[in-house]
Amino acid sequence: MMLKLGVFELTGCGGCALNILFLYEKLFDLLEFYEIKEFHMASSFREHDALDVAVVTGSVSTQRDLNLLHYARNHSNYLIALGTCATHGNVQASVEGKIREKLEKVYGTKANPMRALDSTPIVQHVAVDYALPGCPYDKDEIYQVLISLAKGIEPPTKDYPVCVECKLNEYECVLVKKEIPCLGPITLGGCNAACIKSGVGCIGCRGPLPKEANPASEFEILKELGYDEEYIRRKFKTFARGELRW
Amino acid sequence: MVNIEIEPFTRVEGNGGAEIIVENGEVKDVKLKIFEGPRFFELLTLGRHYWDVPDLEARICAICYLSHSVASVLGIERALGVNVPEEIMLLRELGLLGELIESHALHLYLLVAPDLFGYADAIRMASKHGEVVKEGITIKAFGNYIREILGGREIHGINIKPGGFGRYPTVEELERIERQSEALLRPARRAVNIFAEQEPLGATVQHYIATNGYLYGDKLIAEEGEKFDYLEHVEEKTLPYSFAKQSRYKGNIFMVGALSRVMLKHDMLTPMAKHFYEEHKEKLASGYISFNNLAQAIELVYALEKAKEVAKTLLDKGIEGENVPIEPQEGEGIGYAEAPRGVLVHHYRIDERGNIAYSNIITPTAFNHAIMELSLYEEAKKRYGDSDEVTFLQKLEETVRAFDPCISCSVHVVRL
Numbered sequence: 001m002m003l004k005l006g007v008f009e010l011t012g013c014g015g016c017a018l019n020i021l022f023l024y025e026k027l028f029d030l031l032e033f034y035e036i037k038e039f040h041m042a043s044s045f046r047e048h049d050a051l052d053v054a055v056v057t058g059s060v061s062t063q064r065d066l067n068l069l070h071y072a073r074n075h076s077n078y079l080i081a082l083g084t085c086a087t088h089g090n091v092q093a094s095v096e097g098k099i100r101e102k103l104e105k106v107y108g109t110k111a112n113p114m115r116a117l118d119s120t121p122i123v124q125h126v127a128v129d130y131a132l133p134g135c136p137y138d139k140d141e142i143y144q145v146l147i148s149l150a151k152g153i154e155p156p157t158k159d160y161p162v163c164v165e166c167k168l169n170e171y172e173c174v175l176v177k178k179e180i181p182c183l184g185p186i187t188l189g190g191c192n193a194a195c196i197k198s199g200v201g202c203i204g205c206r207g208p209l210p211k212e213a214n215p216a217s218e219f220e221i222l223k224e225l226g227y228d229e230e231y232i233r234r235k236f237k238t239f240a241r242g243e244l245r246w
Numbered sequence: 247m248v249n250i251e252i253e254p255f256t257r258v259e260g261n262g263g264a265e266i267i268v269e270n271g272e273v274k275d276v277k278l279k280i281f282e283g284p285r286f287f288e289l290l291t292l293g294r295h296y297w298d299v300p301d302l303e304a305r306i307c308a309i310c311y312l313s314h315s316v317a318s319v320l321g322i323e324r325a326l327g328v329n330v331p332e333e334i335m336l337l338r339e340l341g342l343l344g345e346l347i348e349s350h351a352l353h354l355y356l357l358v359a360p361d362l363f364g365y366a367d368a369i370r371m372a373s374k375h376g377e378v379v380k381e382g383i384t385i386k387a388f389g390n391y392i393r394e395i396l397g398g399r400e401i402h403g404i405n406i407k408p409g410g411f412g413r414y415p416t417v418e419e420l421e422r423i424e425r426q427s428e429a430l431l432r433p434a435r436r437a438v439n440i441f442a443e444q445e446p447l448g449a450t451v452q453h454y455i456a457t458n459g460y461l462y463g464d465k466l467i468a469e470e471g472e473k474f475d476y477l478e479h480v481e482e483k484t485l486p487y488s489f490a491k492q493s494r495y496k497g498n499i500f501m502v503g504a505l506s507r508v509m510l511k512h513d514m515l516t517p518m519a520k521h522f523y524e525e526h527k528e529k530l531a532s533g534y535i536s537f538n539n540l541a542q543a544i545e546l547v548y549a550l551e552k553a554k555e556v557a558k559t560l561l562d563k564g565i566e567g568e569n570v571p572i573e574p575q576e577g578e579g580i581g582y583a584e585a586p587r588g589v590l591v592h593h594y595r596i597d598e599r600g601n602i603a604y605s606n607i608i609t610p611t612a613f614n615h616a617i618m619e620l621s622l623y624e625e626a627k628k629r630y631g632d633s634d635e636v637t638f639l640q641k642l643e644e645t646v647r648a649f650d651p652c653i654s655c656s657v658h659v660v661r662l
């Protein structure tokens with residue numbers, strides 16, 4: 001029997017939904033197991049019923065987002081938080097200040113007729129079954145999880161820093177060799193070290209490595225390279241402000 | 247009074263909808279609503295070092311991240327008084343061409359084509375018209391390949407930096423781009439014929455705005471041929487029912503995007519694209535919004551021809567791969583780029599330590615907000631009572647879709 005899939009977009013750049021389309025022929029492989037019941041970026045077809053799997057992208061940044069998230073949770077067996085907005089809040093959650101102050105700075109009024117909220121990751125609001133960070137996430141990860149769910153097996157998880165994939169690709173260490181600030185040692189791997197391939201430092205878009213990371217040591221290294229504390233603190237928090245470990 | 251709601255628009259990027267207000271059997275007003283939450287990018291970048299800023303700005307939008315990176319880098323370089331050599335500008339142009347190919351192919355084949363063939367989406371359309379969908383996906387994947395090489399990743403790469411690039415493309419990569427753009431011209435030409443068949447929808451454009459170069463520039467241009475900075479002639483206002491703002495050019499509603507570019511800059515088109523422009527000139531000049539799709543198809547041909555030409559130029563000259571060194575200094579600069587869906591503005595003031603002291607970003611969908619609303623109004627007025635509700639709503643969605651709106655982008659902030 002076909003599994004029912006819904007893709008829900010809260011506030012974000014649209015990239016996490018788009019990245020599903022970038023699966024190309026693998027998307028058609030997924031359609032051997034799933035029928036899409038909701039995916040407004042890709043389809044005008046909607047059938048709102050119980051879902052087997054809800055994929056939720058974006059952060060909770062409006063009351064509408066929150067309602068949609070609860071709807072997705074209440075109508076699905078499995079809920080996947082997809083992308084750093086959903087798992088860690090991403091850049092919009094790192095903007096300091098209360099919502100009405102931010103609105104005033106930007107729109108010139110504290111009025112909030114559209115009911116904007118301070119941005120938070122979805123994991124703060126509902127229980128999620130799988131959380132796949134990344135800005136964007138690696139598209140093979142969502143493929144793996146959806147295929148595993150369809151086959152009733154537990155999807156593989158990643159628990160190593162960006163440095164592992166950097167070494168496997170034999171890229172030159174930009175932090176040690178070029179003294180470029182790189183968050184690779186404390187950031188969850190799985191991106192195949194895309195930024196270090198470009199010769200620039202990891203900016204931490206996949207969020208902190210859950211275990212065994214040593215952010216204090218990374219902090220000291222960057223300080224020794226001459227970066228001021230405020231700069232480093234902001235850099236650490238850019239994608240994962242809600243995360244206490246950093 | 248009856249209100250008809252469309253919520254949300256489908257087959258567009260981001261969260262938006264419309265409210266159609268009907269009084270005494272007539273459409274009285276239409277409100278275009280953007281309910282994508284605000285993300286406060288101007289506050290996010292405030293006080294940050296200029297070097298890190300383009301990587302953050304890219305996150306405004308996934309479909310046009312590279313345009314955001316380039317506009318950001320151009321604004322920063324102008325603020326810092328940096329001039330980069332031709333090679334770097336050509337590579338940026340190549341990246342922008344890749345993004346145009348990716349984005350237009352996505353929009354035309356996967357989002358608009360289902361309307362023309364009568365399906366809810368491209369997946370359902372693929373059962374009968376697999377060939378068309380497959381061609382679209384192949385072109386889109388090629389655009390993404392260019393974005394990966396020049397931008398660093400398919401989405402949100404951080405290779406485009408002030409003063410140059412993190413990594414320069416190899417000869418093999420440029421050769422592949424040159425070869426493949428040639429090979430994909432044939433299906434792109436077919437696309438022009440498909441989208442030339444679309445019916446006229448929406449408002450007719452009275453004012454077009456674009457950048458002075460085809461894909462980037464140092465000024466804006468309008469139909470009068472005058473060059474100007476956005477602050478000179480574009481005003482913005484906020485709305486109580488939307489997170490986006492509306493803009494006017496000298497008090498008038500205007501349009502940015504493929505149709506504007508083709509109308510204002512057809513002299514810059516490549517030979518085959520120019521041929522298609524001549525062939526469909528009358529249709530395009532009628533200004534109906536739905537012909538933005540046709541203009542995009544013509545641009546798909548342009549981008550493939552141009553990508554081949556740029557790759558060849560770079561191969562003939564050889565890549566030096568030298569970044570321009572930058573000394574932080576106080577300054578102000580505006581970067582203009584053409585995202586696939588229209589003019590994008592990144593405006594910065596930088597302090598003496600190289601940190602951002604002010605920024606303002608205006609995205610194409612924000613520029614187009616007013617004419618999108620007007621188009622919905624005119625289409626709704628014309629059709630209300632004449633067609634059944636399903637068709638009525640479908641046609642309104644098709645009208646919005648023709649703008650290729652990027653709603654994530656449109657949520658932006660100004661004037662700190």
